[in-house]
Amino acid sequence: MNFLAHLYLSGESEKIMVGNFMADYIKGRKFENYKDGIQKGILLHRSIDSYTDTHPLVSQSGQYFKGAYQKYSAVITDLIYDHFLAKNWDMYHKQPLPRFVSRCHEVLVKNYLELPKQVKLFLPFLIQSRRLETYAEIEGLRKALNIMVRHTSLPDKTDFAIEILLENYTALESEFHSFMRELIAYVVNEKGIELKYRVE
Template identity: 50%
Template sequence: MNYLAHLYLSGESEKMLVGNFIGDYVKGRQYKSYPDEIAAGILLHRHIDHFTDIHPLHKEAKVLFREDFGHYAGIVVDFIYDHFLAVNWNNYSDTSLRWFAKRSHSVLLSNFKHLPLRVQGFLPFLIQNRRLESYATIEGIIQSMHIMGKYSSLPSKAPVAESILRANYETLGLNFKTFMQELMHYVTTEFDVTLELPLASGQPTP
């Protein structure tokens, strides 16, 4: 999963949110040097990634992108899942995406000293460009892929990813919906995370 999903799946704990956000940048046993709740968020991030990587629906979605992106297809799907979370945000939260993004920014800035140097470097740009909110549009998520392609080993084929997404939009949307329900159940039952859901039933709307 990408940034928005990891932040959302942190629940109500601010320290868990920090740990979940920086999880990709803390390697091996380095998490032990962080305060306990941030360390728990880092470990939660790893469990979410493992759940995602082995899930049949995530593997199914990767097939669409494998020819063009090879073993980076999973990263593309993670971006696209963030898009579907953002565009359907009202089905997953009783607060607006704008409010959630602002709260997340505030929490991360107030814990700036705990952020790895690489995260400290890109966080101001993520905030300034309202990147989390931009995921709610296809253009926004493709722009994020384009930026990542410039500064990482992700193939610089954002237009290709956009074409595949548009051609398979409904299929990928349904794939995400089912996958996200299962991931939410996993996080809330296995890690005692409390999510702010719009329905008392604890399930997103159809």
């Protein structure tokens, strides 16, 4: 899952949210350098990633992009799942997406000194662009993919990804919803996270 899903799955705890958001930049046992709440968020992020990476529905979604992206198909699937979460936000949270995103921004700025250097560098842009909200639109997804092409090793095949998404939109959206229900149950029941507005 990508940024929006990880923030959503953090529940109501600010420290867990911070840890979950920055976890990709905390390697090995370096999480032990942080306070308990942030540690819990980092470990929650790793658990979510492990659960996602081994789930058959996610693998099924990734097959659409395998031909062009190979090992990066999982990265594309993560971002597309964030698109579906943003697009269908009202199904998963009673708070409007713009308000939720604003709260996340406030929490991250409040805990700015706790963030790794890499996160401090991109956070201002993420906030200014309201990037998490833009995931809901195809053009916002396209921009996010192009940003990843410029700043990571993701292959420059954004047009292909969007084309495949649109051709298989209904199937991918259905796979997302089925997976999301299972992921929410896992986070709530196995990880003890309170999702106040979770899907019943």
